[in-house]
Amino acid sequence: MDTLPIAGLSTERDPATVAKLRHALIKYGAFRLWAPELKQAVAGGLLREARGFFQLPNEIKERTIGYSGFGMELIRGTTPVPKEGINFFRKNDHRDGFIPPPAELFRSVIAIHDVGPSVNLPKISNARTQFCEHQTWKHSQDQLFDLVFHDVLESDIPLTGTPALDYETVGIQYYNPQRMITRCGDYAPPHMDGGTLTILIREDDDSDGLEVADLESTEELGSDGVGREADFLRVSAASNEVVVMVGTRLQRMMGRTKARACVHRVVGPGQKHSTEDRVSVGIFRACVPHPPPPA
Numbered sequence: 639m640d641t642l643p644i645a646g647l648s649t650e651r652d653p654a655t656v657a658k659l660r661h662a663l664i665k666y667g668a669f670r671l672w673a674p675e676l677k678q679a680v681a682g683g684l685l686r687e688a689r690g691f692f693q694l695p696n697e698i699k700e701r702t703i704g705y706s707g708f709g710m711e712l713i714r715g716t717t718p719v720p721k722e723g724i725n726f727f728r729k730n731d732h733r734d735g736f737i738p739p740p741a742e743l744f745r746s747v748i749a750i751h752d753v754g755p756s757v758n759l760p761k762i763s764n765a766r767t768q769f770c771e772h773q774t775w776k777h778s779q780d781q782l783f784d785l786v787f788h789d790v791l792e793s794d795i796p797l798t799g800t801p802a803l804d805y806e807t808v809g810i811q812y813y814n815p816q817r818m819i820t821r822c823g824d825y826a827p828p829h830m831d832g833g834t835l836t837i838l839i840r841e842d843d844d845s846d847g848l849e850v851a852d853l854e855s856t857e858e859l860g861s862d863g864v865g866r867e868a869d870f871l872r873v874s875a876a877s878n879e880v881v882v883m884v885g886t887r888l889q890r891m892m893g894r895t896k897a898r899a900c901v902h903r904v905v906g907p908g909q910k911h912s913t914e915d916r917v918s919v920g921i922f923r924a925c926v927p928h929p930p931p932p933a
């Protein structure tokens with residue numbers, strides 16, 4: 639396997655695809671998802687609004703709810719990441735004197751995320767054949783969970799239906815090569831995300847630096863050791879596709895024999911991105927903040 643397998647949400651899945659996905663969840667903790675509507679929603683507004691936000695003066699950004707400044711985010715509690723970011727729907731981000739993000743940016747985030755109630759959605763088993771381009775992420779998300787938990791993991795552990803498990807945040811990452819002190823460093827060191835699943839949406843690009851570790855190429859389990867020893871696979875950002883990654887919480891729930899947390903990194907900026915900035919959007923599912931959201 640030298641690329642991640644791809645899955646769609648709307649079609650019936652054949653056993654060969656399910657078998658490939660099952661293997662990918664152990665080898666890489668990741669797969670590609672065909673999600674044209676999500677990619678289009680990001681391309682059609684969110685990226686522009688995000689770039690606009692990150693151009694604002696620091697005094698404004700630093701007072702914005704959910705913002706983390708350049709190098710402020712730490713990986714494994716120690717390693718600063720040379721990026722800026724803004725997170726939405728994180729319960730702990732509201733602080734006195736802080737201002738909400740620009741309305742247009744917030745609207746674009748809502749447009750991809752749609753936090754509306756899921757009670758009106760058709761039942762998941764019928765939904766596969768009814769998928770249409772107007773349905774929101776909220777709907778696709780139910781189908782994604784059906785695919786991962788029902789078809790691939792064959793799990794009956796409940797992974798939705800409680801406030802803690804349904805908790806979801808959106809994070810926008812902004813990488814600006816002009817701010818890198820040395821060009822040799824990487825944008826993001828090898829790490830695992832903390833939730834159940836991360837859906838990562840990037841601008842189309844053959845090599846924007848994202849790589850995932852081949853977890854079968856090393857005995858190491860922690861992201862630091864894996865990062866030093868494993869072979870990494872480049873994951874290009876193809877059109878109409880997003881990447882789905884397993885987080886540490888799902889690994890704990892399922893056990894390592896079924897799903898391993900994806901160890902991923904962003905190398906570069908490198909030659910190609912030495913002047914261009916890079917924006918990525920993550921939907922972080924059940925990445926529960928401390929304390930957990932109220933029931």
Ligand SMILES: O=C(O)CCC(=O)C(=O)O
Pocket residue numbers: 809811826831838840848902904917918920
């Ligand atoms: O920017 C990327 O492609 C990856 C971002 C990431 O790994 C994260 O925010 O956890």
Ligand SMILES: [Fe+2]
Pocket residue numbers: 829830831902
């Ligand atoms: Fe990550």
